[in-house]
Amino acid sequence: MKKLVKITGIIFGIVFLILICMVLYVNFTGIPKYEVVLPEYTHVSTPESIERGKKLALTLCAGCHKNHETGKLTGTLMLDAPPEFGKIYSQNITQDSTYGIGNWTDAELLYLLRTGIKKDGQYIPPYMAKLTVTSDQDINAIISFLRSDDPLVAPNPTPDQPSEVSFLTKLLSHLVFKPMPMPTKPIKMPDTTDRVALGKYYIQTLDCFSCHSADFKTNDYLVPENSKGYMAGGNKPLNMEGQIIATSNLTPHKTSGIGNWTEEQFIKAVKFGLVENDRALRFPMLPFVYLTDYEIASMYAYLKTLPPVDNKVPRVFYD
Ligand code: HEC
Ligand code: HEC
Secondary structure (H helix, E strand, O other): HHHHHHHHHHHHHHHHHHHHHHHHHHHOOOOOOOOOOOOOOOOOOHHHHHHHHHHHHHOHHHHOOOOOOOOOOOOEEEEEOOOOHEEEEEEOOOOOOOOOOOOOHHHHHHHHHHEEOOOOOOOOOOOOOOOOOHHHHHHHHHHHHOOOOOOOOOOOOOOOOOOOOOOOHHHHHHHHOOOOOOOOOOOOOOOOHHHHHHHHHHHHHOOHHHHHOOHHHHHOOOHHHHHOOOOOOOOEEEEOOOEEOOOOOOOOOOOOOOOOOOOHHHHHHHHHHHOOOOOOOOOOOOOOOOOOOOHHHHHHHHHHOOOOOOOOOOOOOOO
């Protein structure tokens, strides 16, 4: 009997030691690094690509990277990142060669935007979105803009504030969070006269699906329509005060989705955050002011083709 107690004790001791070693290992190594396999790529700038890139960067990057003191993309504290992730700062992405991306090559930028792996191999956890389904042409446009002489990205020597990532982020980055693969085939722009195809492209590349499906954890970032509860809402992002603002059901269900919305109502909500006979839409739903009515109407046309899902998401207000 005594022997059994002793053996059990030893086994527990060993398991405990292994656990301690794992914790120390994860804490010490931090977020894992990955091999960087750079593609052949040099950006091609035209006045049109810079203009398109600016619109995309204002829609996709500025929300996280714009600093309200400098008025430029010099990085800031992410107030809406879940506190369990730690204190997360976005970085300076102006052309400054010390703190910004002045000494990044085009291929390094492309690789980071697609996979989430920085030029030194460091992986960025999901607090920065990866452009998995964005067309090659649109990524080129974003990079053209980042390299342009626009004041938002002109070299600015604001030092980067390193993120203070929590143990949980480190652990999840070892176990669950993984970089996205580099696409193996070219990703083309949809035919812009095909409203449903164009709308699908925007719903997926502007990350509407990532917030408006069931849960960030069950989203499929490579084939967005395979995400659990695709576009039926109920996901729980946070506002700047750390409160949950549940996302709306955007499937064409008549009572719990947007089945009874007109195209005009949809445009007003997406572009300006205005909803008829109701309060304005709250952060983290941001007004998509840079999109044209045609682009937003395309999203509406696409959403109308989805199966209606009955998932009532009550709008809860905090005072
Ligand atoms: C949801 C917030 C978010 C969005 C949207 C976002 N980023 Fe980031 N980005 C971050 C954070 C946070 C970091 C820093 C991660 C870290 O701690 O390493 C970062 C890091 C970077 C870096 C690495 C900079 C460096 O010096 O290490 C680049 C480049 C970058 N982002 C470019 C972009 C571009 C271009 C876009 C738009 C297509 C974009 N990001 C959209 C949050 C975001
Ligand atoms: C960062 C997360 C996030 C992203 C990205 C996002 N939304 Fe939202 N959206 C929300 C939240 C949260 C609400 C609910 C806001 C509220 O209750 O005040 C909302 C509400 C809406 C509504 C109002 C629906 C209703 O029934 O009241 C529409 C329409 C909408 N979003 C469309 C879009 C479109 C289109 C996109 C992409 C271009 C998008 N959203 C991207 C979080 C997001």
